[in-house]
Amino acid sequence: MNILITGTSGEPIYAQIVSQVRQLILQGELVSGTALPSIRLLAKDLQISVITTKRAYEELEREGLINSIVGKGSFVSGADQEFIREQRLRIMEHKMKEVIDESRLLRINFTEITEMMKLLYEEEKG
Structure with missing residues (x-):
């Protein structure tokens, strides 16, 4: 490891x-x-x-x-991969909700959020 x-x-x-x-x-x-x-x-x-x-x-x-x-x-552990994946998705959804809440406070619309996400995603891919 x-x-x-x-x-x-x-x-x-x-x-x-x-x-x-x-x-x-x-x-x-x-x-x-x-x-x-x-x-x-x-x-x-x-x-x-x-x-x-x-x-x-x-x-x-x-x-x-x-x-x-x-x-x-x-x-x-013996937990199956699908169970682990579901746990991680739940955490990810919580984080996404935090981003949405923050964007509403900053008056950032959905299109701007998706553009930001796309840029960050592409940047991480290299």
């Missing part, structure tokens, strides 16, 4: 870990039952606090992506 942490992203370190592990699971690179590095080992490898790594694992467990077993470690 290769996780890259960047100090310039503006995203908290624990969130970077969660995001990357989530992506690996959704892409099928980490399959059900795969053991994750221990909290201490990952913290050492990434040169970060054990508390930060623990927070990331707790978030992944809350999302149903991993299971932690005391004394044995953390493993990718």
Whole structure:
């Protein structure tokens, strides 16, 4: 498992870990039952606090992506990909609602929102 942490992203370190592990699971690179590095080992490898790594694992467990077993470690859960995808879609819908609410406050119409989204999407594709 290769996780890259960047100090310039503006995203908290624990969130970077969660995001990357989530992506690996959704892409099928980490399959059900795969053991994750221990909290201490990952913290050492990434040169970060054990508390930060623990927070990331707790978030992944809350999302149903991993299971932690005391004394044995953390493993990718058996949740099916469709269930995980539905969870992520629900989160995405919530974020989109926040964007819509903010756009209404700023009096930005739907056409402007879609243009902004299109530009950002194309920019990210490279």
